[in-house]
Amino acid sequence: MLSTNIELVGKTLGMKPIEGKTRGTIVEGDKLLWAGWKFGFPQMHESLITRYERPVFFQDTMGRGRFKRFQHDHHLFYMDGRTVLNDKIRFTLPLSWxxxxxxxxxxxxYISRVLRRRMKLLKKIAEGQEWRKYLPEETRAD
Structure with missing residues (x-):
């Protein structure tokens, strides 16, 4: 699953994993601390992989960061000869109104643009041969 590759996630987020799992692909129970700059401010976001049902679903939930609450569901399914990735993000910011x-x-x-950029990158990699460098041998279904 390309969408679980930490390097590809970092490319689309514009952030780097600095603590926890920092390479390879994620699985349930993994923790990653991302760092980078957004909107001119330093940002840190801790992602906890709270559910993982390979190959159809995984969920990351914020452990700590700027949001009051942040949860991202990634649903994958096969339809009309294609793999479809459907993301659902739920978040709340502090400061009420x-x-x-x-x-x-x-x-x-902003999040919509980031997700569109991520989907384009995943599609480009999946449709060529580049995907081989992002997935470990044991997860490939050549």
């Missing part, structure tokens, strides 16, 4: 305004006007459009 001000947080809701920031979420609606800044974060939702």
């Amino acid at each position: 001000a947080g809701r305004i920031v979420a609606r006007t800044i974060l939702v459009p």
Whole structure:
């Protein structure tokens, strides 16, 4: 599953894993601390892999970070000869009504752009031969 590769996630997030699992592919129970700059501010986001049902689903939940709550579900299914990745993100910001305004006007459009960029990258890699360098031998279904 390309979407579980830490290097590819980092490319689309613009952040680097600095603690916990920092290479390879994630599985349930993994913890990663991401660091980088967003909107001109240093950011840290701890992702806990709280559910993993290979090859159809995984979930990451924020352990610590700028959000009040953040959870990201990744649903994968096969349809019409293609693999489809359907992401669902639930988040809440601190600061009550001000947080809701920031979420609606800044974060939702930003997160949507990041997800579209990620989907394009995953599609490009999956449709060529490049995917081989991101998946360990034991997870390949050549």
